[in-house]
Amino acid sequence: MTDETTGPITGKRVTVFYGNFGGGKTELAINYAVHQAVRHARAVLVDADNVTPFFRSRDVANDLEKLGVSVVAPEDEIRKADLPVLTPAVLGVLANPGAQAVFDVGGNEWGARLIGSLAGRFPEDELDALFVVNTRRPFSRNVAEVLSSMELISRAARMKPTAVVNSTNLGRLTSFDMILEGLDLVEQAAAAAGLKVAFSTCPEWLAEKREGFFERGGRLFFAIRRFMAPPWE
Amino acid sequence: MGELILMKGNEAVAEAAIMAGCRFFAGYPITPQNEIPEYMAKRMFAAGGTFVQAESEIAAINMVYGAAGAGARAMTSSSSPGISLKQEGISYLAGSELPAVICNMQRAGPGLGGIQSAQGDYFQATKGGGHGDYRMVTFGPSTVQELVEVCVDAFDIADRYRNPVMILGDAVLGQMMEPVDLDQAKVKPAPAKPWATTGAKGRKPNIINSLYLQPEVCEKMDYHLQEKYREIEKNEVRVEEVYLDDAEVVGVAYGTPARLVRAAVEKLRDAGLKAGMIRPITLWPFPSASFEKVVAGTAAEAGTGNRVKSFFVVEMSSGQLLEDVRLAVAGRRPIYFHGRMGGMLPEPEVVLAEMRRLLTDPAAVGGEYGLNYVVPALKPEAVAVAVAGAVHARGAGDMGGTGGGAR
Incomplete structure (x- = not known):
């Protein structure tokens, strides 16, 4: 039986979400950090997105603090910048065996380069390196594109994925069938890379619960609550 | 209706340009529009076109001038400070009656300003940011889907009137993701361009030029442009x-x-x-x-x-x-x-x-x-x-x- 609080192949101390631009990494990382905070009383979310200075987890840091998640990101005048900056707090998080850490990495190979600079510092035995794929995004539309993105991004991150996450979504127009359709493609790509699919994301309005993991039809899903809505919604 | 995919505004405008037949893109990096040249760099070669990361914004707009003169559907993009650098080139495009599409994902200014969303380049785009009595068709789309549609329209209008066209977006529009249906864009084939410098073998050479040293001739050209602008005002309002x-x-x-x-x-x-x-x-x-x-x-x-x-x-x-x-x-x-x-x-x-x-x-x-x-x-x-x-x-x-x- 699946442990529905962690998923069968995730739940380690440090979780890294990386992949193409716009795959849903930020919402996933935020929700996962909130989930970890529920399980462990506290969690740290490392906002390692330095390529797109918009729609980043640091923008909702105050809301997350209330949910038990500390956000680590450059502060003060460079908070809104797109400079390749990692604060020393990141090394503290990696070295501290008590810290539950979630890394939200910037998109594509350019975003992944930042964690590449931390190669050798991630605790190998305590690491879930999850490659995130949204098959409704450009450059993730077929198995060949997914594999080629995975190759480029893993190389830049200097980190091989331990599993793949299916985050197929179309924002507000996501349907459950669409997620399953994406899962087929992601499973094929993962198999070709010798990996397993850890879980699929599912927006909360299609999910059986607001937070955490749930099973449906023998498949594992993780509920996503939206934190980053545009101001007019 | 085609399959919906989730696209950033910047990616969508780049894909729409390729769909519209754009086969030459030159650009130079600046936040918040980098996904446009990045997307072009990944896709343009397979589309049979040319992508150039130019040495500067000024070089990029002048490469577009050259490609447009040779008859290509050509495009460049930048954000506010970079668009300022392109103004001379835009005036030359207008003066030489060359079709091209320029995309500006606006950020805050003046000067280096900031990298967040702003609309301070409205005057620059609509009132002639470069020198001389010229006008540039300027689109101000408000959704990612509309970015796709106006981009296709922009290439068509540019060719029809032989005039530069600007897509005036902003950082939020460029960065936000929305579902788009690329099939909704109505692509029209580029018209014949008998004026283009395609090699003069067997015909009189075509000359692309905006220099008229005799004031009578230059004014005649100016009147011609003004007549064209009145036609555009009559036919191309979108609201x-x-x-x-x-x-x-x-x-x-x-x-x-x-x-x-x-x-x-x-x-x-x-x-x-x-x-x-x-x-x-x-x-x-x-x-x-x-x-x-x-x-x-x-x-x-x-x-x-x-x-x-x-x-x-x-x-x-x-x-x-x-x-x-x-x-x-x-x-x-x-x-x-x-x-x-x-x-x-x-x-x-x-x-x-x-x-x-x-x-x-x-x-x-x-x-x-x-x-x-x-x-x-x-x-x-x-x-x-x-x-x-x-x-x-x-x-x-x-x-x-x-x-x-x-x-």
Whole structure:
């Protein structure tokens, strides 16, 4: 039986979400950090997105603090910048065996380069390196594109994925069938890379619960609550 | 209908350009538009075209000049400071009558400004940022889907009138992701370009030029351009009119602020209040006729829009779109303005509250947020002067006719 609080192949101390631009990494990382905070009383979310200075987890840091998640990101005048900056707090998080850490990495190979600079510092035995794929995004539309993105991004991150996450979504127009359709493609790509699919994301309005993991039809899903809505919604 | 995919504005405009037959792109990196050249770098080669990361913005626009002169559908993109660097090249494109598409995902200014969303380049785009008497068709789309559609339209208009066309977006529009249906874009094939420098074997050489040392010849060229601009004003206005049939207060905005105004209008309608909206999709040519429709006529002429009591302009700048609205309204109604700058977005609550107050208690309008001011309506005797001035400024006067005579 699946442990529905962690998923069968995730739940380690440090979780890294990386992949193409716009795959849903930020919402996933935020929700996962909130989930970890529920399980462990506290969690740290490392906002390692330095390529797109918009729609980043640091923008909702105050809301997350209330949910038990500390956000680590450059502060003060460079908070809104797109400079390749990692604060020393990141090394503290990696070295501290008590810290539950979630890394939200910037998109594509350019975003992944930042964690590449931390190669050798991630605790190998305590690491879930999850490659995130949204098959409704450009450059993730077929198995060949997914594999080629995975190759480029893993190389830049200097980190091989331990599993793949299916985050197929179309924002507000996501349907459950669409997620399953994406899962087929992601499973094929993962198999070709010798990996397993850890879980699929599912927006909360299609999910059986607001937070955490749930099973449906023998498949594992993780509920996503939206934190980053545009101001007019 | 095609399959929906999730795209960032920047990716969508790049894909739409390739769909429209763009086979030459030159650009130089600047936030917040980097996904455009990045996407082009990944896709253009497979599409059989050429992508160049130029050594500067100036080089990029001049490479586009060269490619356009040789007959290619060509494009460059940048963000505000980079677009300033391209102004000379844009003037040369206009002077040489070359079709090209330039995309500006605006950020805050002046100077280096900031990398968040702003709309301070409205004047630069619509009033001629470069030198000389030229005009540039300027689109101000407000959704990712619309970015796709105007991009395809932009290449078509550029070719049809042999003129540069700008897509004036902003950082939020470039960065936000929305589902798009690429099949909705109506791609038209590029027309034949017998004027292009495609190799002069067996024919007289074509010359691409904007230099006319004899003033008589240069003026003739200028008149020709002006006639072309009048044609564009006649044929290429794009606008969305929302609830104008019975609107009492009309919001005016383009790009990202239009999303906020639209949301406010819908909420006010739900509350039974008569809010409406004019959303210019082309910023030049400006949809003056939409304003004329709702301010002309007397109270006795029901249905001519005389119910409109005032306009409410919202911008991420200090009142640039506002000037075109003032020209169109010509003192016949008061115009209320709310603007934010520096990369700050107008707050949805403020936009909604101000518009609600305009409908229910106009005397109380004017909050403590952002730049708010009121352009009062003129006294009736002054309106005639203002209307005449606006008509002249819109170029609907007799200048074209004189020009025809002078040629």
